[in-house]
Amino acid sequence: MSDDEQDPALANFAYRIITRYSSAGDLLASAYWRSGYRAGATVAEGGDMTLCVLPDGTPAVSALPDNTTLITPDLSRVATTYATRQGRNAFDEFTPGESFATSISVTPSGRLLCTVAEFGVWKYGNHLTNLVGVADGALTASSKPTIEALASLDPQPDHQREIDLRTHVVHQGAPVGLAHRPRPALTEQVPDEDRLSPWRDSRLKRAVALADDLFVVPWYGKTYRGGSRGQPFVFALVDDQGKMTGRLQDMDNWHDSPFTGFCFNLAADPYRGFAFHLNRYGLYAWDTTGNLRAKLDTGSAAFKPLTHFTLTACSPAGELLLVHNKQHLILRLPVPDDLNDLAPAVEQALSGYARQRAALKKQWAPVNWHWTQADAPLHQF
Incomplete structure (x- = not known):
């Protein structure tokens, strides 16, 4: 971190931290390493x-x-x-x-x-x-x-x-x-949606498993400095033979654009066959056929707080793990077996977030914005 800047709000922290928790959410251990491209780096x-x-x-x-x-x-x-x-x-x-x-x-x-x-x-x-x-x-x-x-x-x-x-x-x-x-390549299996540049300069993102033999593979079209909202993107369903069997449906290139905020993360629950995506416009959930089963619009007051979170993964217990973009806290969001009940489950989780954060502040007693817990091992690479 910066040696000449004492204010943690301004200092440049050149470190990455990885933390392990128990299934109950208790901190087990943490490790950190100095970030950046350098000779001899351990990570x-x-x-x-x-x-x-x-x-x-x-x-x-x-x-x-x-x-x-x-x-x-x-x-x-x-x-x-x-x-x-x-x-x-x-x-x-x-x-x-x-x-x-x-x-x-x-x-x-x-x-x-x-x-x-x-x-x-x-x-x-x-x-x-x-x-x-x-x-x-x-x-x-x-x-x-x-x-x-x-x-x-x-x-x-x-x-x-x-x-x-x-x-x-x-x-x-x-x-x-x-x-x-x-x-044929993935870009050869979809219509030419980008008339100005047909999938040239497209980018492939992290794939997730919707089943042992079915995967969701995201990629997006060319980006522009002046803004890319409305550019084409695909969340493709690909089987373990490499065949594109379909796509996650009912997302509009403009109204549901993941280019706003550059939100292309996907999460999947392969045990129940659900796929999820969160961007600035909503939280989306699909089944294995690619049919949209739920959309929680962030334009509504109840779900607007979702715009402050990033979707990272779905746990084996069927919880969506959302990370707050500024407060860096993890919100575990239980997903019901019936996606018709997703809206009240999310609303309940969001409504309790502020209360749970206040309780954590008392439990961990952060000092100068640093959340520490002395009884957990801390390792450096």
């Missing part, structure tokens, strides 16, 4: 950082391009790091075989649903997320499983060479790269 950072808990309880932090760091379940140390370098030129050695995935999600049976970057996507001279795949083996500190690529975004990334092949990412038995990747 491999990058763009679009995400967190996933693997089937054996190991937290995995992933980031673009295909940087994955495994941390011990007690958060005491970094177990291993699978990482690669972003650059690639005559003066920069490129080691793609050391990387793993840009994001990871877990299916009910323990399969790893991954997104993977490629060089030259949309003719850019760097790595962008371009592949969706599934790994059926365990990811450990000593070994990584093979990812079977199921779908791609850009069907023909340019300027690739043999060194860009990742041996752990395969399609039909051969490493993905050069002219070999799943076809």
